[in-house]
Amino acid sequence: MISGIERRECATEYIPDWQRYKGLRCLVAAPVQMQDEKLIPRHNRRSMGRLSIFSVQATDQALLDSGIDRRHLSGGRLGCVIGSTMGSAESIAEAFETLIPNNDLSQMTSTKFFQCISHTAAMNVAQYLGITGRVMATCAACASAIQAIGAGYDLVRMGEQDIMLCGGAEGLHPTVVGSFDILFATSTGYNQTPKKTPRPFDAKRDGLVCGEGGGMVVLEEYESAKARKAHIYAEIIGYNTCGNGSHVSESNREAIVFCMQEALKSAGITPDQVDYINAHATATIQGDKEEAAAVREVFGDHVPISSLKGYMGHTLGASGAIELIASLIMMRKNVIYPTLNLDEPDAACQGIFHVTQPMDKKIDVILKNCFAFGGINSALVCRRAD
Amino acid sequence: MAEQDIVNLVNGVFMESFEIPGEKLVPEAKIFTDLGLDSLDIVDLVVALQKKFGVTMRDDERVRAIRTLEDIYNFIQILKQENRK
Structure with a gap:
């Protein structure tokens, strides 16, 4: 991500497949090429939509970078708060596509529910890592991740938890883009020149472009992090x-x-x-x-x-x-x-x-x-x- | 449907849906202990088998007696025969 930013690259792409959605005017997005998801054991992965997979991968990176001893994970003093706008939009769409045509539940798989629920990212990260402290989700759309970090900050500074894994995640899906598109909030004028959008603060901006991914930070009481000589970002x-x-x-x-x-x-x-x-x-x-x-x-x-x-x-x-x-x-x-x-x-x-x-x-x-x-x-x- | 076709299709479900290597799929393999499935996987196994063979088994009490892969092969054979009648 940082190398892309430093090369001043725009990740927006034209998504030709979205032409099949009548009324969807925004045909650009910044999708993530998912990698290595099969490294997550199947019994964990089966309850994960895209956003949970992003969360798990981001958490693994954050934990490794933090140097936190993984024995803390199941000690009850380490928790996680992860926000998202909703559960996996892709999984929610699949669930309704399974159910609605024939009003038939018999083809619904057991783990679809766990992919769709609003705390899917927090739940899946906690199950994957065996976290036994606080496990919570902040579902406040685009403010979800900062609320998650803020909630973790409060828990640590109040002494309720020693370490909190906090962040947010989102999966790209045309239904998500559509929710902005019907409100005239998406970029629609750059479908043929996707690298020129979005254009924050610019005179020729015409709306947002949806992306996806996950980001996680590790919060720890400051003196504790200093004592173990962790490299503290801020x-x-x-x-x-x-x-x-x-x-x-x-x-x-x-x-x-x-x-x-x-x-x-x-x-x-x-x-x-x-x-x-x-x-x-x-x-x-x-x-x-x-x-x-x-x-x-x-x-x-x-x-x-x-x-x-x-x-x-x-x-x-x-x-x-x-x-x-x-x-x-x-x-x-x-x-x-x-x-x-x-x-x-x-x-x-x-x-x-x-x-x-x-x-x-x-x-x-x-x-x-x-x-x-x-x-x-x-x-x-x-x-x-x- | 030939017996070997049923074996191949059932084994295919285990390989695709549960990522179990083909060499572990021997008839005497116990579904829970040898193949590692749990209660959630059984729900998905039933969904996958119903779709693959065009049968209905979700509410069939006989499902509860299934222990091994061979039990599944035999049960599918029985359901197919019942469907033909």
């Missing part, structure tokens, strides 16, 4: 999530301002102490405008901001974790990855510090935004570890 110092109380699909500046300010307040810092904002910015006309206005109000044009959606599309429930991880890599490398496809900032998105070229900068504090359908906002603040 310390979480602030978090907020809140409803906008106004509209199910239209984000609004006031609510985003409130969410970011509360996150900064919980971190005990002022806006000028933030070195980089990783935007939610999905390239919708309305959402980008409101986020830009909110950032302008809180930060002015002083803090560099970029969105990673131009590289990998909108990975929905996974986006908070995947983009946070990329932001932590930026922190480590002292570089800010620019917003891809941002050629000319829209007039409504100006007055903030857009990063359009790779930018060398020492990053000590990151703010990560994620906003979701249903009027759910979330923001996480991370600080460079000592």
